[in-house]
Amino acid sequence: MNPAQYKHFAVVDYVIFALLLAASVAIGLYYALSGGRQRTTQEFLMADRSMHCLPVSLSLIASFQSAVAIIGVPAEIYAHGTQYWFIGCAYILGLLIPAHVFIPVLYRLHLTSAYQYLELRFSKTVRICGTLTFIFQMVVYMGVCVYTPAFALNAVTGFELWGAVLATGLVCMLYTTIGGLKAVIWTDVFQTVVMFAGQLAVIVVGVQRTGGVSEVWRKVLEGNRISGVDLNPDPTERHTFWTLGVGGVFLMLSLYGVNQAQVQRYLSARTERQAVRSCYMVFPSLQLALALSCIMGLVMFARYCGEDRSEQLGSSSTDAMVLYFVMDMLQDLPGLPGLFVACLFSAALSTISSAFNSLATVTMEDLIKPHFPSMSESRATLVSKALAMSYGLICLAMAYLTHLMGDSVLQVALKIFGVVGGPILGLFCLGMFFPCANSTGAVAGLGAGLGVAFWIGVGSIVTRSSGSEPLPPSCRVILASDNTTAFSNITSRASGLKRFYLLSYMWYSGFSCFTVIITGLIISFLTGPMKEEDVTPGTIYPLSEKLFCFLPEGMRKKLCCVTPQRPPFSAQSAPPPHKERNGLSFPQHKPSQEETDEFLPLEYETSV
Numbered sequence: 001m002n003p004a005q006y007k008h009f010a011v012v013d014y015v016i017f018a019l020l021l022a023a024s025v026a027i028g029l030y031y032a033l034s035g036g037r038q039r040t041t042q043e044f045l046m047a048d049r050s051m052h053c054l055p056v057s058l059s060l061i062a063s064f065q066s067a068v069a070i071i072g073v074p075a076e077i078y079a080h081g082t083q084y085w086f087i088g089c090a091y092i093l094g095l096l097i098p099a100h101v102f103i104p105v106l107y108r109l110h111l112t113s114a115y116q117y118l119e120l121r122f123s124k125t126v127r128i129c130g131t132l133t134f135i136f137q138m139v140v141y142m143g144v145c146v147y148t149p150a151f152a153l154n155a156v157t158g159f160e161l162w163g164a165v166l167a168t169g170l171v172c173m174l175y176t177t178i179g180g181l182k183a184v185i186w187t188d189v190f191q192t193v194v195m196f197a198g199q200l201a202v203i204v205v206g207v208q209r210t211g212g213v214s215e216v217w218r219k220v221l222e223g224n225r226i227s228g229v230d231l232n233p234d235p236t237e238r239h240t241f242w243t244l245g246v247g248g249v250f251l252m253l254s255l256y257g258v259n260q261a262q263v264q265r266y267l268s269a270r271t272e273r274q275a276v277r278s279c280y281m282v283f284p285s286l287q288l289a290l291a292l293s294c295i296m297g298l299v300m301f302a303r304y305c306g307e308d309r310s311e312q313l314g315s316s317s318t319d320a321m322v323l324y325f326v327m328d329m330l331q332d333l334p335g336l337p338g339l340f341v342a343c344l345f346s347a348a349l350s351t352i353s354s355a356f357n358s359l360a361t362v363t364m365e366d367l368i369k370p371h372f373p374s375m376s377e378s379r380a381t382l383v384s385k386a387l388a389m390s391y392g393l394i395c396l397a398m399a400y401l402t403h404l405m406g407d408s409v410l411q412v413a414l415k416i417f418g419v420v421g422g423p424i425l426g427l428f429c430l431g432m433f434f435p436c437a438n439s440t441g442a443v444a445g446l447g448a449g450l451g452v453a454f455w456i457g458v459g460s461i462v463t464r465s466s467g468s469e470p471l472p473p474s475c476r477v478i479l480a481s482d483n484t485t486a487f488s489n490i491t492s493r494a495s496g497l498k499r500f501y502l503l504s505y506m507w508y509s510g511f512s513c514f515t516v517i518i519t520g521l522i523i524s525f526l527t528g529p530m531k532e533e534d535v536t537p538g539t540i541y542p543l544s545e546k547l548f549c550f551l552p553e554g555m556r557k558k559l560c561c562v563t564p565q566r567p568p569f570s571a572q573s574a575p576p577p578h579k580e581r582n583g584l585s586f587p588q589h590k591p592s593q594e595e596t597d598e599f600l601p602l603e604y605e606t607s608v
């Protein structure tokens with residue numbers, strides 16, 4: 001875009017953006033100077049496990065609602081129609097399963113890092129593999145989250161790209177390092193409100209500028225942008241009800257079930273019931289966030305129908321076009337462009353701060369503490385703060401790498417979750433649902449899952465770049481058919497392996513998850529399946545019990561090869577002493593009176 005056409009900010013816009021950064025730092029400072037003043041890792045990393053479900057639920061949304069969703073989803077709707085909206089169907093199971101399967105198991109083990117589960121259930125090696133995989137996933141994802149808002153802003157307003165990246169990274173490092181998880185959660189709450197406000201402002205002004213709701217609706221229908229339910233079973237079809245509604249469930253489970261950033265929030269809740277409730281409360285807010293970004297895409301479509309702005313923009317990226325649309329709408333309403341920029345950076349900051357804090361937690365808990373068991377609390381807290389800061393620097397470096405990725409940011413983010421998050425989900429499912437799985441099987445399974453996922457991921461980039469260039473955004477009705485035509489002739493031409501590469505990226509999570517489970521079970525049986533008495537109590541979810549709960553007791557016992565063990569503690573009995581395993585002691589949690597009352601008894605039976 002030539003500088004002459006840059007949309008410029010009024011002073012008040014910069015003031016609003018600066019206020020957002022200042023408010024975030026202020027919250028960080030407040031938690032640095034209040035409470036326990038962040039002197040223990042329990043407070044710095046786990047918020048003293050004292051959080052109420054409301055801030056936890058808003059923080060759960062903010063963690064994986066970054067500028068990628070704020071910009072990438074409207075761009076997706078603008079270019080391809082509302083098929084993506086069906087990912088909302090995946091939120092039902094994608095949140096119910098974490099609430100009733102993953103949270104009960106992980107909460108009762110009283111963990112700090114989700115990957116401690118892997119050591120309790122399997123071995124230290126499996127835990128380290130899980131931790132390193134998570135670190136890789138979040139570092140790459142952080143890079144995309146820092147880069148996206150700065151890139152979009154620079155494309156439209158000439159806003160200094162690396163200045164914005166630096167400002168975001170530094171402010172985030174500051175309040176995360178001084179304020180710990182409490183500051184990260186409460187800034188997430190504040191930033192989520194700013195996110196919704198910014199998107200709402202663009203929608204209200206956009207509809208009003210495009211001639212009202214009926215006019216927008218008419219243009220959207222005319223432009224064939226409301227997609228019906230596409231039940232096409234072809235797995236290489238990018239977005240269908242199946243890839244989004246079913247494939248999306250695995251994506252959600254990898255994020256809201258086993259990702260450390262979310263698990264840490266569940267564990268910071270004061271009781272298990274509060275944690276489960278926070279998971280339920282995510283559902284309406286996530287649906288609202290999805291609706292806002294989809295509607296924004298529709299309004300943008302109605303506004304630019306028939307015109308193609310890629311030449312003014314200097315890039316055919318629909319992502320940048322979203323910012324162009326926003327500035328076009330809000331340009332002469334001083335303060336609103338600043339509000340939207342604040343919304344964009346709130347989305348980025350809330351995700352990056354969650355990433356910093358969770359990365360620091362797992363690095364401290366899984367990679368450092370086991371080697372320095374006698375490390376003092378104050379030193380451990382200091383090292384945790386240093387870790388949060390160093391991850392900030394790594395993130396800035398990763399932002400530069402994102403610069404080279406090129407794909408639409410939404411696709412890049414979802415591919416990262418699929419390729420790396422899917423195998424981690426598979427590892428936890430293998431552990432929780434298959435008592436016979438052993439450590440060798442777990443490591444082999446994770447390796448196979450990551451290998452297959454990377455293979456498809458890289459293969460798809462190679463295939464697509466040789467096959468099709470991204471279609472320029474346009475309102476022509478035939479765009480949809482163009483897209484299908486262009487795409488279908490690639491698919492039809494593709495042979496077996498190439499067709500494999502064309503698998504929709506929405507299936508990566510599910511595909512790699514099953515690869516881990518199947519490989520893990522095969523290797524476990526080949527190397528001698530685990531015996532029931534060797535499985536640590538409380539690390540198995542009685543899946544078979546639950547699935548066959550309609551069967552009579554006797555038949556169920558026969559059918560379910562393993563009856564799950566008593567959880568590490570129960571409301572009645574006094575908690576057993578420290579659980580020793582592999583020479584490491586995991587404090588078995590002494591339930592508080594409130595927690596005892598709130599204990600959600602799963603039907604556990606002692607093994608006969």
Ligand SMILES: O=C(O)CCCC[C@@H]1SC[C@@H]2NC(=O)N[C@@H]21
Binds near residue numbers: 069145289351
């Ligand atoms: O916004 C991002 O940073 C990542 C893109 C969205 C990630 C997934 S998609 C399903 C779920 N819904 C969200 O709003 N985020 C996650």
Ligand code: NA
Binds near residue numbers: 349
């Ligand atoms: Na966010």
